[in-house]
Amino acid sequence: MSTASRLPGIVTTDHVFHVPLDHAAPEGEQIEVYAREVVACGREADDLPWLLFLQGGPGGKAGRPLGRDGWLVRALDGYRVLLLDQRGTGRSTPANRQTLARHGGPREQADYLAHFRADSIVRDAELIRRRLLGEDRRWSLLGQSFGGFCTLTYLSLAPEGLREAFVTGGLAGLRSSAEDVYRSAYPRVVRKNEAHYARYPQDVAAVRRIAAYLGDSPAVLPDGGLLTVQAFQSLGMMLGRGNGSDSLHYLLEEAWIEGAAGPELSDTFLAGVHAALSFVEGPLYAVLHESIYGQRSVDPAGTAWAAERVRKEFAEFDAEAALESGAPVLFTGEMIYPWMFETDPALRPLREVAQLLAERTDWPDLYDPQRLAANEVPVMAAVYHDDMYVDTADSLETARAVRGLRTWITNEWEHDGLRVSGGKVLDRLIAMARGEV
Template sequence: MSVVIRQPGAVLTDHLFQVPLDHTAPNGEQIEVYAREVVAAGKERAELPWLLFLQGGPGGKSPRPLGRDSWLDRALDDYRVLLLDQRGTGRSTPATRQTLPLRGSAAEQAEYLSFFRADSIVRDAELIRRQLLGEQGQWSLLGQSFGGFCTLTYLSLAPEGLREALVTGGLAGLRSSAADVYRAAYPRVSRKNAGHYARYPQDVEAVRRIVEHLAASPAELPGGGLLTVPAFQSLGMLLGAGGGSDTLHYLLEDAWVRGSAGLELSDSFLAGAQAKLSFADGPLYAVLHESIYGQRSVDPGSTGWAAQRVLAEFPEYDAARALEEGTPVRFTGEMIYPWMFETDPALRPLQETAHLLAERTDWPDLYAPAVLAGNQVPVVAAVYHDDMYVDTADSLATADAVRGLRTWVTNEWEHDGLRVSGGKVLDRLIRMVRGQL
């Protein structure tokens, strides 16, 4: 029996679905996928169109609503919303350091996780759509970031299930390999670094001082992780979000405390770094991150830790060199590196599994360019100018490749505009897809 919860302005209903691990073997092993239905209070029995929300990630669980908060406030005016915990996340059958060893060897774990990409997520959604709406029912789709990547896969594999699609910060390059993605990403991250240091010039010296300390003595984090120089640099992940530069600055200004042995990194700084760096709440983000770019028709080889390989082409990110030359130390961005599976306790047991996925070749294609070129589904997308996480040039090229796709290019918001705009981003996209703009 479904659990129903009432929050201010909203009614929430739990749904749990059995889906095949491998959709090509529908009678084989089954896993659970959880979804939360959200409807405006007073509209529980209304005939409302459904809006499926696909979260960013990969490996991100759906938002946990607090009534009509964030973009949901706008969505609930018009839709019955389904917040999907994509397979392996949240209340769906979990895939973590605690559960994956139950699968057996690292090779068996890697094989299992090969079914956790966008194609499987879309097929889960289609099975759920048919159960909730009937065979001929259609729903609207809202994809944020990686959820936008999944939207392109949905338009490629099962467009008949969609009445319209809205994408925020998630138009992937249809023909971009993992190496292509990172080769374009590092210069964008450099621009975000420059913007941060222009806003907070005092952070140039603050960062250099922390890096000098960590180079001599990596710090233990409260959760048992290790804060090394590369781990500290990866806090640059923050720079792609609205307010992220400010968050980073406030973390840095709290870095030092005078203890019995003299100046040392403060507990509050280390706890703050731990909160930003740990993958305990979403290990699949790290384990599967590069595999979301694997497509045999683009690159039949492995992704091969592309972020680490491509980093060698950008020596300006070498912290030791920056210290020697007296230049600002650059933070990295949304990159996953093999050393993370050594420094993060949530990832250490998955190190061999992650290596096997990085070495895997011949990933099935996720997009069908010919189908997208003949697309009949109304699609609109917010493309954030100089988005740190998704390349704007790739996004615009993809927009040109999907028939009828309309874009709104804006520098008013960063990558998290959907979440922080108070519904303004979603409202504009809804008006666009209805032809009101």
């Protein structure tokens, strides 16, 4: 039964759908997928076009609106929005250390999670579309980051369900292997480090001091996790967001406190690090991250911890060598490493599962280049210049490969432009779709 709620400027309605775990076996195990319908106050009864929102990730639940805020300011002018908690996230049937053990051992858990990629998410969305809108009515789609990857899969598998699509920071390389992705990512992360240290030159010494301290004595985080030098370096994930450099600097400012035995890392700093690094609220992000690039025709040997392997090609990320030479210690970015399944308590029970997924070699292809080349759905995409998370060259190559796709290339926003622009990014894409720009 649906439940409606009123918040400032909006009315929300809860929906729960039962979908097959494996869409190839529709009579088999069923899971729940939750979605929140959002409409502007006073327009509840209007026959508005639907806009499905696919969140970034993988493993990220849809945002929880507090009212008519963020990109909803623009979207609710003309749409009824559906915020989807992709399978395994939020109020959908959860997939985490607490629930996965019910499915058997690591092998059974890995087989279960193999059904949580973009192809399954798209098939969930199509089932939901038919139930909510009817067989013949199409909806619009907004895909942020990984949601943009899912949009390309949607255009490959079921374009008949879409009337138009908007993508923000999510045009994946159609034929890029996981190795390709990280080989192009590490140099972008270097540039983000250089920009951060240029803005906050005092952080060079601050980061070196913390790294040296952790090299001698890893710190314990509030949840019992271990803050090693490599874990500290992974705070660089923050550098791909609009205010990420500033947030990182302010975190570093409060790193030290004078304890009974001398200087030590402060509880304030360790709590901030824990909030930035813990996967307790989104373990699927870590477990499935490299698998979102897995396609057997591109990666026949599997993803096999590509970020870890490729990192060895970039000596500038070696913190120990940097400390010895006097060079700045560089942060890493959106990379998942096997050691994270040792240091993070939320991931430790999933260590063997993650290893099995990394070894998997039979990932179905996610994109159909021929179908994309014949695409008839209008697609508008924001491509953020030098996006730390998604390679601009890959995005532009994909844009050329998808018939009818128009791009807006901008350096005004970072990867989180949709969330922080107050609707401006979405407004631009909608104006492009309407022929206004």
